[in-house]
Amino acid sequence: MRKKVIAGNWKMYKTQAETSEFLLNFLHTLEETPEDREIVLCVPFTDLGILSKSLHGSRVQLGAQNVHWEEQGAYTGEISGPMLTEIGVRYVVIGHSERRQYFNETDETVNLRLKAAQRYGLTPILCVGESKQQRDALETESLIISQLAKGLVDVDQNNLIIAYEPIWAIGTGDTCESIEANRVIGLIRSQLSNPDVPIQYGGSVKPNNIDEIMAQPEIDGALVGGASLEPGSFARIVNYQ
Numbered sequence: 413m414r415k416k417v418i419a420g421n422w423k424m425y426k427t428q429a430e431t432s433e434f435l436l437n438f439l440h441t442l443e444e445t446p447e448d449r450e451i452v453l454c455v456p457f458t459d460l461g462i463l464s465k466s467l468h469g470s471r472v473q474l475g476a477q478n479v480h481w482e483e484q485g486a487y488t489g490e491i492s493g494p495m496l497t498e499i500g501v502r503y504v505v506i507g508h509s510e511r512r513q514y515f516n517e518t519d520e521t522v523n524l525r526l527k528a529a530q531r532y533g534l535t536p537i538l539c540v541g542e543s544k545q546q547r548d549a550l551e552t553e554s555l556i557i558s559q560l561a562k563g564l565v566d567v568d569q570n571n572l573i574i575a576y577e578p579i580w581a582i583g584t585g586d587t588c589e590s591i592e593a594n595r596v597i598g599l600i601r602s603q604l605s606n607p608d609v610p611i612q613y614g615g616s617v618k619p620n621n622i623d624e625i626m627a628q629p630e631i632d633g634a635l636v637g638g639a640s641l642e643p644g645s646f647a648r649i650v651n652y653q
């Protein structure tokens with residue numbers, strides 16, 4: 413059976429003080445959470461240290477939002493795999509559309525980061541997905557097939573999570589219909605050599621739509637942005653039925 417993974421992506425939100433307050437109100441909500449799901453928080457670099465200590469012994473795994481492909485070097489503003497694993501990071505988001513849009517991330521650099529993540533023992537969460545313009549031009553399928561073909565060259569599919577995130581659904585409240593998300597995720601799975609890779613949906617996942625999303629047979633989890641920032645709403649999402 414494929415692993416279920418609910419991951420929060422905090423993007424560039426939360427100071428350390430705000431992180432401590434979140435934990436106070438979140439961790440106790442996991443007491444009755446079924447064991448069948450992995451829970452991950454992908455947070456800003458400055459929050460990793462405090463979470464590494466506070467999550468010790470809890471069932472929440474730690475995630476980062478980027479990793480460079482070199483072990484060390486003159487790469488101002490970047491971070492390496494060993495720096496992340498040293499403080500207990502297990503997962504890393506790679507190729508998020510915001511990185512692709514604002515920071516010149518390409519399929520080629522995504523591929524380098526994926527391989528580096530795996531080399532240093534991290535599990536990458538590879539994000540793929542189309543813009544509104546691409547969807548309207550009926551390019552969704554060809555774009556995703558291309559993102560996967562280029563991104564996954566020489567990547568080990570036994571240590572990988574993929575997130576389907578239609579860009580037009582991110583932060584807009586305009587969720588992709590769950591049946592359509594299920595269809596595209598089925599297409600993604602058909603492109604993989606390992607059919608057991610967990611594939612998440614991301615894009616305006618909220619407490620009021622998580623149950624329907626997780627009821628879809630191809631969908632193995634969610635990558636949650638805005639709704640992961642508030643302990644009550646993330647707790648409800650993690651405790652999907």
Ligand SMILES: O=C[C@H](O)COP(=O)(O)O
Binds near residue numbers: 582585637638639
């Ligand atoms: O990585 C998370 C996605 O960008 C989704 O963000 P959102 O839940 O705020 O739409």
